[in-house]
Amino acid sequence: MGQLHLLRLMSMQRQRRRREAQAPGSRDGMFASRTKRKRSPCQQDGDSLAHEKKMYRGPGLPEDIWHHIHSLLPMRDAARAASVSRAFLHSWRCHPTLTFSSESLGLNENACGKDGLASVFSSKVGHILAMHSGIGLKTLQIHVPSYFNTKDYCYLNSWLQTALTPGTEELTLILHPLKGKYNFPDSLLSNGSGESIRYIHLVRCSFHSAATLGCLRSLTRLHLCLVRITGEELECLLCNSLALERLEVRYCNRIVCLKVPCRLQQLSYLEVIGGGRLEVIDNEAPNLSSFMFGGDNDVRLSLSETLQMKRLTIQRSGSVFYARTKLPSMMPNLVALTLRSGREAGTPMLHSKFLHLRHLSISLNGVPFSPGYDYLSLANFLNAAPSLETFHLDVWQQHMKHVSIFTDSSDLRQNEEHQHHSLKSVTIKDFCCAKSLVELTLHVVERTTSLECMTLEAPQSILRCSDRDNKSGRCFPMDRDVLMEARRAILAIRRYIEPKVPSTVKLQVLEPCSCNDV
Incomplete structure (x- = not known):
C-alpha cells in the first residue's frame, strides 16, 4: 500500500x-x-x-x-522506487534499514532450486551492500536461509564487515540449523563500530573470544538464542555493556553459571530459558524488576536484590508450590506473577501473603496432568493475595483423568473462610468437567464480591476458522476425545456454574466452533 x-x-x-x-x-x-x-x-x-x-x-x-x-518503505519497495526516481536513488544508498531474507529478496525455492537460491541470495545481498554507502544504516537484519551453504560463511563475514558502521544501532543475525558452525567475529564490534549498537540479537552461532571486544556503551538489549557461549564469555560481554536494560538468554547450553555483575545498574529485565547444563543464576544487578525463568533442571537462583522485583515468570514443574511457599518472603512486592507447570503436588494453606500481587496467571498443562491434583487448592493462592485483580488459569489436558463432576456431584466442597474484595476478572481456559475445577470456579463465583466478568473457555481447535492465517476457512479437526470433553465441560458450566453467577457479573462461555460438528 x-x-x-x-x-x-x-x-x-x-x-x-x-x-x-x-x-x-x-x-x-x-x-x-x-x-x-x-x-x-x-x-x-x-x-x-x-x-x-x-x-x-x-x-x-x-x-x-x-x-x-x-x-518508511519496506526494503523491496524502497529498492523499486530507487530504480524509477532520481530523488530516491540517493536516499536508497543511505536507507536506514536493510533486511536480508528469502522473503525480503523475493526468492522462491520452487522456481530456482536450493543450489540456485544460495547463489542468488549471495549475489543479491552483495549487490545491495555494494550499492549502499553505509551512511545512515541504523538496522541490519540477516536471516540466513536453510539452503545457504556453510562454505559461504566467508560471504557472511564480508557482509557484516561492510554493513556494520559506527552509526549502526540494531543487529539481528539468525541462522537456521546447519551442520557447520559459524563464529560471530566479535572484532566487528571493536574499533568504534560497536559504540552505537543498541540491540544485538544472535541465533545459532558461536561467540567465543571476548578479548578484543570494545566498549558497547550504547547497548540496551541483548538477546542470545542457541548461541554457543560460555558463562565466562557472557560475563565479559556484560561487563562491556554498562547501559544494558534487557538481557535474554535462551537455550545456550554451554553456560553452567550465569553471573550478572553488579555494574549493570540499568538492567531491569532478565530472561533465562533452557540451558541443559545451567546450574546457577547469580544476579547482582541491583535494579532488576522483571525476571523470567524456564527449565526443568534444578537451577539454584541467587537473586541478591529482590525487593525491587515486580514481575516474575517461572516455567518449570512444581512452580506453583515453589511460588506459594518461597516467594512471599523472597519477593514481597510482586505485582504480576505467571506460573507454568507440568506437575504439581498441591497448593498448601499458609499464613504468608502476597500483599501487592494484582495479576496472577497459572498454566497447568501436563500430558496428562497429575490426576491427583486438587484444583480447589488454588483457592489458597487466591486467599493469600488480597489485592488480586485478575486471575487467569489454563488447565489443558489432552486426556482428562480427574474425577468428573458427572461421576460424583455430591458433597461439593466450599471454602467459606475468605472473601475476595479486589478480584474483578477471571478467565479459565480449556475448562474441563473435573469436579475439583468446578468447585474452584464456584468458590470464585460465590466468595468474590468485586467480580465483574468471568470467561470460561472449553477446549478449542488448534487453528480456528476465524484465525487470520487460516486460509481454508474451517477449523482444524479436533481429536474426538477432546471434542467430547469440550462438550461435557460446556454441560458442566450450564448445569452447575451458570445458575450461581450473579446478574451483576458478565459471564462469557466459549464453546467449540460448529465446524467440528461435521
Missing part, C-alpha cells in the same frame, strides 16, 4: 509539472512549444515516455522530507 500511494503522488506531480511547462508565458513552455513544432507527435510522446521510464526526477519536496518518506 505504501508503494501504491507513493506512485500516485509521483504521477500527480508529473501532471502538475507538465501543466506548468505548457502554461502561457512560461519560458519552459515557450521552449516546449518550439520543440513540438520541430518533431512529430509520435516522436514527442515516445521521447517523453522513454525519458520518464529511464528516471523520474521526483516531486519538488525538501530533501530531508523526501528521504524520510523513502525510509
Whole structure:
C-alpha cells in the first residue's frame, strides 16, 4: 500500500509539472512549444515516455522530507522506487534499514532450486551492500536461509564487515540449523563500530573470544538464542555493556553459571530459558524488576536484590508450590506473577501473603496432568493475595483423568473462610468437567464480591476458522476425545456454574466452533 500511494503522488506531480511547462508565458513552455513544432507527435510522446521510464526526477519536496518518506518503505519497495526516481536513488544508498531474507529478496525455492537460491541470495545481498554507502544504516537484519551453504560463511563475514558502521544501532543475525558452525567475529564490534549498537540479537552461532571486544556503551538489549557461549564469555560481554536494560538468554547450553555483575545498574529485565547444563543464576544487578525463568533442571537462583522485583515468570514443574511457599518472603512486592507447570503436588494453606500481587496467571498443562491434583487448592493462592485483580488459569489436558463432576456431584466442597474484595476478572481456559475445577470456579463465583466478568473457555481447535492465517476457512479437526470433553465441560458450566453467577457479573462461555460438528 505504501508503494501504491507513493506512485500516485509521483504521477500527480508529473501532471502538475507538465501543466506548468505548457502554461502561457512560461519560458519552459515557450521552449516546449518550439520543440513540438520541430518533431512529430509520435516522436514527442515516445521521447517523453522513454525519458520518464529511464528516471523520474521526483516531486519538488525538501530533501530531508523526501528521504524520510523513502525510509518508511519496506526494503523491496524502497529498492523499486530507487530504480524509477532520481530523488530516491540517493536516499536508497543511505536507507536506514536493510533486511536480508528469502522473503525480503523475493526468492522462491520452487522456481530456482536450493543450489540456485544460495547463489542468488549471495549475489543479491552483495549487490545491495555494494550499492549502499553505509551512511545512515541504523538496522541490519540477516536471516540466513536453510539452503545457504556453510562454505559461504566467508560471504557472511564480508557482509557484516561492510554493513556494520559506527552509526549502526540494531543487529539481528539468525541462522537456521546447519551442520557447520559459524563464529560471530566479535572484532566487528571493536574499533568504534560497536559504540552505537543498541540491540544485538544472535541465533545459532558461536561467540567465543571476548578479548578484543570494545566498549558497547550504547547497548540496551541483548538477546542470545542457541548461541554457543560460555558463562565466562557472557560475563565479559556484560561487563562491556554498562547501559544494558534487557538481557535474554535462551537455550545456550554451554553456560553452567550465569553471573550478572553488579555494574549493570540499568538492567531491569532478565530472561533465562533452557540451558541443559545451567546450574546457577547469580544476579547482582541491583535494579532488576522483571525476571523470567524456564527449565526443568534444578537451577539454584541467587537473586541478591529482590525487593525491587515486580514481575516474575517461572516455567518449570512444581512452580506453583515453589511460588506459594518461597516467594512471599523472597519477593514481597510482586505485582504480576505467571506460573507454568507440568506437575504439581498441591497448593498448601499458609499464613504468608502476597500483599501487592494484582495479576496472577497459572498454566497447568501436563500430558496428562497429575490426576491427583486438587484444583480447589488454588483457592489458597487466591486467599493469600488480597489485592488480586485478575486471575487467569489454563488447565489443558489432552486426556482428562480427574474425577468428573458427572461421576460424583455430591458433597461439593466450599471454602467459606475468605472473601475476595479486589478480584474483578477471571478467565479459565480449556475448562474441563473435573469436579475439583468446578468447585474452584464456584468458590470464585460465590466468595468474590468485586467480580465483574468471568470467561470460561472449553477446549478449542488448534487453528480456528476465524484465525487470520487460516486460509481454508474451517477449523482444524479436533481429536474426538477432546471434542467430547469440550462438550461435557460446556454441560458442566450450564448445569452447575451458570445458575450461581450473579446478574451483576458478565459471564462469557466459549464453546467449540460448529465446524467440528461435521
